[in-house]
Amino acid sequence: MRVSREEMEQSHTRIVESAARLLRERGIENTSVAGVMNEAGLTHGGFYRHFNTKDELLETAVEQAFADVERWLDARFEKSGRGAAILDYHANYISKRHVDQPGKGCPAAALACDIGRSSASLKTVFGAGVKRLIAKLACGMRGAEERRKAKAARRFAMLVGAVMIARASDPETADLMLSSCKMEENDL
Amino acid sequence: MRVSREEMEQSHTRIVESAARLLRERGIENTSVAGVMNEAGLTHGGFYRHFNTKDELLETAVEQAFADVERWLDARFEKSGRGAAILDYHANYISKRHVDQPGKGCPAAALACDIGRSSASLKTVFGAGVKRLIAKLACGMRGAEERRKAKAARRFAMLVGAVMIARASDPETADLMLSSCKMEENDL
DNA sequence: TGTACATCAGTGAACGCGCGTTCACTGATGTAC
DNA sequence: TGTACATCAGTGAACGCGCGTTCACTGATGTAC
Numbered sequence: 061m062r063v064s065r066e067e068m069e070q071s072h073t074r075i076v077e078s079a080a081r082l083l084r085e086r087g088i089e090n091t092s093v094a095g096v097m098n099e100a101g102l103t104h105g106g107f108y109r110h111f112n113t114k115d116e117l118l119e120t121a122v123e124q125a126f127a128d129v130e131r132w133l134d135a136r137f138e139k140s141g142r143g144a145a146i147l148d149y150h151a152n153y154i155s156k157r158h159v160d161q162p163g164k165g166c167p168a169a170a171l172a173c174d175i176g177r178s179s180a181s182l183k184t185v186f187g188a189g190v191k192r193l194i195a196k197l198a199c200g201m202r203g204a205e206e207r208r209k210a211k212a213a214r215r216f217a218m219l220v221g222a223v224m225i226a227r228a229s230d231p232e233t234a235d236l237m238l239s240s241c242k243m244e245e246n247d248l
Numbered sequence: 249m250r251v252s253r254e255e256m257e258q259s260h261t262r263i264v265e266s267a268a269r270l271l272r273e274r275g276i277e278n279t280s281v282a283g284v285m286n287e288a289g290l291t292h293g294g295f296y297r298h299f300n301t302k303d304e305l306l307e308t309a310v311e312q313a314f315a316d317v318e319r320w321l322d323a324r325f326e327k328s329g330r331g332a333a334i335l336d337y338h339a340n341y342i343s344k345r346h347v348d349q350p351g352k353g354c355p356a357a358a359l360a361c362d363i364g365r366s367s368a369s370l371k372t373v374f375g376a377g378v379k380r381l382i383a384k385l386a387c388g389m390r391g392a393e394e395r396r397k398a399k400a401a402r403r404f405a406m407l408v409g410a411v412m413i414a415r416a417s418d419p420e421t422a423d424l425m426l427s428s429c430k431m432e433e434n435d436l
Numbered sequence: 437t438g439t440a441c442a443t444c445a446g447t448g449a450a451c452g453c454g455c456g457t458t459c460a461c462t463g464a465t466g467t468a469c
Numbered sequence: 470t471g472t473a474c475a476t477c478a479g480t481g482a483a484c485g486c487g488c489g490t491t492c493a494c495t496g497a498t499g500t501a502c
Binding site: 249250251252255256259290291292293294295297298 | 476477478479480481482
């Protein structure tokens with residue numbers, strides 16, 4: 061039966077949020093349209109009133125996941141200042157909690173692999189998110205524009221790599237990875 | 249019809265090699281048993297004379313992919329010495345060629361994401377490979393044992409993250425990632 | 437404000453497809469004599 | 470070395486399953502009067 065415009069918008073939001081979480085937990089191939097709809101409290105048939113294809117949902121969900129991280133960073137920036145916010149970000153990133161909860165974590169660490177094998181449009185969404193994140197991280201650093209950006213990119217690559225490898229490894233190797241990439245030592 | 253023991257061993261080798269390549273190109277979910285067998289010049293039905301399950305093949309193929317990298321590194325070590333070998337490794341890793349050819353590249357950069365969602369036994373194979381690689385890379389460095397290992401782990405994380413992000417991004421962002429992670433600058 | 441009707445969000449069965457795995461079968465290989 | 474037979478690597482049809490997508494249907498919502 062038809063629902064009100066407001067209810068439909070809420071459904072839409074729930075679909076995107078469910079997708080953003082399930083995608084990061086299970087990956088693109090293991091996230092089914094039916095699974096997302098079920099998580100959103102709906103049945104699979106109604107999906108196509110909201111999106112034309114699964115791919116369209118993926119783009120929206122990945123965009124949303126990046127936006128969530130940016131909002132988190134912005135809030136920290138305002139609360140503790142840029143330097144402290146970046147330290148917080150790093151410490152939270154390289155943590156057992158982050159490794160164990162991909163659904164709430166960084167979309168780059170959860171999805172880079174899958175998106176590397178996906179459509180060009182999804183890569184554009186992903187690349188734009190990464191670029192915005194790196195720009196934000198570079199803000200909290202010292203030095204010339206280009207050097208800051210490159211440094212932020214190197215750091216971000218390390219964070220993403222460390223968490224991905226930790227997730228893909230036995231607990232002992234995961235620990236090695238995390239403890240090696242904590243903040244104390246900054247040189248590569 | 250039955251084939252000779254020798255032919256069977258050759259089939260086995262071809263199956264594992266095909267799997268190791270296709271896995272890195274397409275990921276675990278998009279690599280089918282039939283696809284691997286076809287690539288090996290066989291039909292899918294015969295697969296189960298070689299492996300009990302697809303998972304068993306995955307473990308063998310991932311192991312093989314790591315062994316290939318180790319053999320490459322060992323050869324370079326002998327030819328050019330440890331320092332030069334590590335420089336070569338880094339330069340080859342952060343290259344457009346590596347980004348464009350996942351099938352011949354680092355298994356960590358190609359599969360970390362997928363393996364993070366797989367069985368504990370596959371994670372053990374992966375983690376062991378990563379550990380051996382890091383140990384090899386630490387060999388070419390200076391300083392105390394623990395510091396060398398941590399530094400090698402940080403570098404490896406950066407390399408893996410950079411290539412994964414480059415593969416998942418639009419060309420412009422991919423370039424930013426690669427150029428930022430080249431050898432010239434070593435600090436994070 | 438009230439009524440009559442068109443719209444359309446959501447449902448659940450159905451579609452064609454590719455997957456991992458099983459199985460009866462084939463015929464060259466390996467072995468026992 | 471030659472023969473007779475058991476073995477088993479490889480084939481291709483078939484299985485049950487979950488997938489993305491389609492569709493006829495339902496009935497509350499939104500709108501035109």
